[in-house]
Amino acid sequence: xxVMTQSPATLSVSPGERATLSCRxxxxxxxxxxxxxxxxxxxxxxxxxxxxxxxxxxxxxFSGSGSGTEFTLTISSLQSEDFAVYYCQQxxxxxxxxxxxxxxxxxx
Amino acid sequence: EVQLLESGGGLVQxxxxxxxxxxxxxxxxxxxxxxxxxxxxxxxxEWVSAISGSGGSPYYADSVKGRFTISRDNSKxxxxxxxxxxxxxxxxxxxxxxxxxxxxxxxxPDYWGQGTLVTVSS
Numbered sequence: 001x002x003v004m005t006q007s008p009a010t011l012s013v014s015p016g017e018r019a020t021l022s023c024r025x026x027x028x029x030x031x032x033x034x035x036x037x038x039x040x041x042x043x044x045x046x047x048x049x050x051x052x053x054x055x056x057x058x059x060x061x062f063s064g065s066g067s068g069t070e071f072t073l074t075i076s077s078l079q080s081e082d083f084a085v086y087y088c089q090q091x092x093x094x095x096x097x098x099x100x101x102x103x104x105x106x107x108x
Numbered sequence: 109e110v111q112l113l114e115s116g117g118g119l120v121q122x123x124x125x126x127x128x129x130x131x132x133x134x135x136x137x138x139x140x141x142x143x144x145x146x147x148x149x150x151x152x153x154e155w156v157s158a159i160s161g162s163g164g165s166p167y168y169a170d171s172v173k174g175r176f177t178i179s180r181d182n183s184k185x186x187x188x189x190x191x192x193x194x195x196x197x198x199x200x201x202x203x204x205x206x207x208x209x210x211x212x213x214x215x216x217p218d219y220w221g222q223g224t225l226v227t228v229s230s
Contacts, residue, residue: 034216036153043203043220044153055218087153091216095143095158095167095207102152 002026002090006100012108019075021103023088028068032092035064035073038102039084047086048073075105083107110134110219112204117224124194124228130187130204130221138162138182141207141214144189146200147223154200157189158207160214172198194228201225 003026013019023033031051036044046055048064051071061076075082088100116128130142143158157178158167166178177190187204202224205217 032215043222044217045220046216046218049208049216049218089153089216094214095141095155097143097145097155097216099153099155 001096002029002092002098004088004090004098004100006086006088006103008103009101010104010106012106013078014108015080016077017108019078019082019105021073021075021086021105023066023071023073023100025069025071025090029090029092031067032090033064033066033071034089034091035062036087036089037082037084038087044087078105110206112206112219112221114202114204114221114224117202117226119227119229120194121230122195122228125190125192126194126226128189128191128202128204128224128226130189132185132187132204132206135206137180137185140209142180142187143205143207143217144178144187144202145205145217145220146198146202146226148197148200151200156202159187161209191226194226196228199226199228 005024007022033051035048038044052064063074065072085102085104087102111133113131120126141160144156159178163180175193179188204221206219207214208218
């Protein structure tokens with residue numbers, strides 16, 4: 001099983017500021033990495049796949065980068081609706097997916 | 109518009125059984141693999157099971173292997189998860205998800221249902 005580790009666990013950011021979330025894979029997953037946003041009481045929503053491709057309808061302030069074992073999700077200017085929990089997920093070997101433990105982005 | 113609607117969750121005693129359903133619409137159901145992912149209260153996401161578009165080739169996480177059975181009825185556009193020998197640690201919101209597939213290869217979940225809560229408790 002590929003272990004995914006996210007940091008930090010909680011990120012306190014003021015609206016309008018930049019947020020940088022990290023995800024590390026226990027072994028190389030190439031660019032087979034997705035990011036999801038989850039708000040309380042709701043299902044996860046796909047933001048990024050292929051490490052850097054935004055899903056349909058996702059604003060340009062969300063960007064992803066990285067390959068191999070190190071990945072980053074950047075939110076360039078946080079809006080009120082962006083405060084949520086973010087998960088990374090590797091899909092290097094379908095369907096044996098594994099998810100990170102999540103990073104909560106909260107209002108500072 | 110892709111829609112996934114889960115049902116069948118509820119309270120069940122340890123050792124009991126439950127069958128979850130996921131009604132799909134807005135896409136050609138038989139052309140896509142489907143999966144179940146769960147989330148224990150206050151915890152992260154855990155992949156549970158997946159099945160190919162044809163209904164063959166089921167896959168299971170070790171934590172549920174031998175207790176859960178995934179199936180699908182392509183004539184009804186519905187995905188199922190039969191859960192037997194339930195344990196307290198199976199308590200979670202269960203999400204069904206449509207898998208993104210291209211050229212016969214599947215990758216990640218691109219659409220998720222709203223989830224159904226399964227509580228295993230005496």
